Each structure stands twice: as structure tokens, then as C-alpha cells.
Amino acid sequence: MLIVQPMERTIHHAGSAVSAPDFSTQQSDEGPDLLVVGVAIGHSDVAPVAADHPDAGERPITSECLDSWLAIARDDTVTLYTGKMELGSSGRTVFTQLVAEYFMDEITSAAGVDPLDFHLTNTPDARDRDLLTTAVRLSACQPIKATKKADAKASTLTGCGIAMSRYGARDERSALVIDVAIEPRAR
Amino acid sequence: MTLTRACSAFDCSRLRNIKELVNQIERALVRGLSRAGHQQASLDRENVTRFNWNDARILTFAELPPVRMHLIPRPDRPWGSLGDAGTVATAAALANAVLDATGKHCGHAPLDPNSVKAII
Numbered sequence: 001m002l003i004v005q006p007m008e009r010t011i012h013h014a015g016s017a018v019s020a021p022d023f024s025t026q027q028s029d030e031g032p033d034l035l036v037v038g039v040a041i042g043h044s045d046v047a048p049v050a051a052d053h054p055d056a057g058e059r060p061i062t063s064e065c066l067d068s069w070l071a072i073a074r075d076d077t078v079t080l081y082t083g084k085m086e087l088g089s090s091g092r093t094v095f096t097q098l099v100a101e102y103f104m105d106e107i108t109s110a111a112g113v114d115p116l117d118f119h120l121t122n123t124p125d126a127r128d129r130d131l132l133t134t135a136v137r138l139s140a141c142q143p144i145k146a147t148k149k150a151d152a153k154a155s156t157l158t159g160c161g162i163a164m165s166r167y168g169a170r171d172e173r174s175a176l177v178i179d180v181a182i183e184p185r186a187r
Numbered sequence: 188m189t190l191t192r193a194c195s196a197f198d199c200s201r202l203r204n205i206k207e208l209v210n211q212i213e214r215a216l217v218r219g220l221s222r223a224g225h226q227q228a229s230l231d232r233e234n235v236t237r238f239n240w241n242d243a244r245i246l247t248f249a250e251l252p253p254v255r256m257h258l259i260p261r262p263d264r265p266w267g268s269l270g271d272a273g274t275v276a277t278a279a280a281l282a283n284a285v286l287d288a289t290g291k292h293c294g295h296a297p298l299d300p301n302s303v304k305a306i307i
Contacts (some may be wrong), residue, residue: 098296101279105286115283130259131196138194138255157307158191161283165275170267173198176216178280179191179252182288184307186300 037070075124101163115162127173132164135175157182188285188303190220190252200267202260212256212273219277221245227297 069081108118116136123129141160159182164175193216199208221244228238278296285293291306 097275098279098282101276102282102286105283106292109286109290127198127261131198134196134257134259135194138196138257139192157288159284159286159288161280161285161287163276163279163283165272165279167272167275170200170265172200172267172269172272174212174269174272174276175196176273176276176280177192177194178277178284179193180281180284180288181189181191182285182303182307183189184304 033074035072037072038068097163097165105161119162119164128164128166128175131173131175132162135177136162139177139179141177141179154184157184188224188298188300190250190281192255193220193252194255194257195273196257196259197269197273198261199258199269200261200264202258202262203266205258208258208269209256211269213254215269215271215273216254216277217246217251219274220251220281222274222297223278223281224297224299 071079071081073079104118105115107113108115116132119132120129123132139160141162158180160177160179162175162177164173166173195212195216197212202208225244225246227242229236278298281298282293285298285303285306289303289307293302293306295302295305
């Protein structure tokens with residue numbers, strides 16, 4: 001499960017050091033409970049440079065560039081802490097959710113697994129499972145077991161997609177199923 | 188591409204004004220579908236470089252799919268709100284529906300008719 005956690009305070013720079021969220025955690029006999037990776041999001045100083053570019057090799061990623069942290073917990077929960085704030089449910093939230101949920105359906109499509117089954121199997125939270133099953137029951141969409149082949153000769157292609165979100169300080173949640181009909185020959 | 192149905196389930200915390208809540212959820216759905224299917228902005232690595240509200244089309248009533256909604260009350264939880272939660276998952280659900288219908292990946296947003304036609 002991917003959780004996006006906007007940090008509610010500005011990241012402070014102290015010299016070359018950047019204060020990360022508090023990742024102090026209990027350490028079990030098996031080792032640390034978290035693997036934390038610092039990354040830079042949307043920072044022009046670390047824009048990719050071609051290997052043959054004159055600047056290649058001269059733009060190291062310093063700690064000042066780091067503005068986000070990826071915390072991978074022992075229970076396979078992955079939390080992205082980002083200092084990039086936004087107003088309301090703007091692009092970053094929606095696109096992050098789009099990528100997370102879309103990848104999930106690409107995986108299930110390739111594996112021939114029903115997306116709902118995959119969600120339910122990998123969603124430990126009872127509230128989330130309740131939401132997902134309720135939305136699918138409302139839609140009465142059929143289980144999806146195999147990747148469809150786009151048939152350009154078909155008059156109409158139909159499909160349904162499912163996605164779930166958690167959002168807001170009060171942990172609001174919603175699940176949504178959308179059905180579409182596509183006419184390949186429509187102008 | 189036609190949106191034929193949208194089914195939403197919401198975890199609502201405590202319920203007070205159901206009529207207003209339903210209105211809010213429907214507004215969020217319109218906003219999310221409009222963004223996912225029609226609105227486009229250009230960005231560089233740091234800023235928005237082109238966005239024109241005149242081009243930010245909002246779905247009309249005729250384009251809206253029938254909506255079915257189910258509210259799950261959680262009286263044991265604190266008071267909350269739902270406006271934005273209804274928007275966030277919309278683009279992902281639409282992209283997954285297109286993937287299911289066509290069997291092809293559309294790595295482009297918005298998912299407008301031209302983008303969908305290009306992958307078929």
C-alpha cells in the first residue's frame with residue numbers, strides 16, 4: 001500500500017543539513033523496522049543530464065536537494081513524505097493516486113487477476129475493504145480476469161475501472177467504479 | 188468515449204446533513220471527471236507554464252453518467268468532511284476503465300477522446 005503524507009511544516013535547511021521527518025522507531029531483533037530513502041522531487045538542480053553533456057558528473061545530488069522521504073516499513077507499507085504542499089486536491093494528489101492505482105490495474109491485467117480480488121487481498125484495513133466491495137456491488141461490474149484486446153472493428157468497447165482514495169486530516173475515504181463505453185469508429 | 192455509470196462508496200464519519208453531503212460528493216465527481224477527461228496544463232520541472240481557464244472545460248449535465256452512491260456512516264469516528272476525497276480517485280478509476288475496455292495503456296492525461304482513440 002502506498003500512502004502519501006504531505007509534511008505539514010516547511011523543511012528547514014541548516015547549513016547543508018535538511019531536517020527529515022522523525023523516523024525514530026523501535027528496532028526489533030530482526031533489525032530496523034523502517035528503510036528510509038531520501039529523494040528530490042521537482043528540483044531543478046538534479047535535472048537529468050546526458051552523459052556526454054559538459055555538466056555531466058559535476059552536479060552531485062547534495063543533501064540540500066533532498067525534500068522527500070520514502071519510508072518502507074516491515075509490513076510492506078510504503079509512505080512518501082513530501083514537503084511539496086498544495087491547495088486542496090490538486091494535481092500532485094490526483095496524479096499520485098492515478099499512478100498508484102493505475103499501476104495496480106496494469107499488474108492485475110498482466111497477471112489475469114481481478115482488480116477487486118487484488119485490492120482485497122492486499123488491503124489489510126477493514127474499512128477500505130468495506131468501501132471497495134460496496135462500490136463494486138453498486139456497479140455490478142463483472143470480475144475482470146483477462147486482458148482485453150482492443151478490437152478496432154468492434155462497434156463499442158466497454159470497461160469498468162475501480163480506484164480508492166484516502167484523503168484529508170480526518171482520514172476521509174472513498175471508492176469509485178466508473179463504467180465507460182468507447183466507440184472506436186466515432187469521429 | 189461515453190461515461191455510462193459512476194458508483195461511489197464513501198466512508199463518511201458521522202452523518203449530519205445527508206442532502207448537502209450528496210451534493211458535495213456529486214460536485215467532487217464532476218470536478219474530478221472534468222479534470223481527468225478534459226482539463227490540461229503544461230508544466231516544466233517546477234512551474235505551470237500554460238493553463239487557461241477558458242479551456243478548462245467542465246462536464247455538462249448531458250455528459251454526466253448516472254451516479255449511484257452509498258454512504259457508510261461511522262458514528263464512532265470524529266466529524267470530518269468529504270469534498271476533496273471524492274475528487275482524488277476519479278482520474279484513476281477512469282484510466283482503469285479505459286485500460287479495461289481497450290486492453291491498452293494510455294500514458295497521457297487528460298484522457299480525452301483523442302487520447303483514447305490514439306491507443307485503439
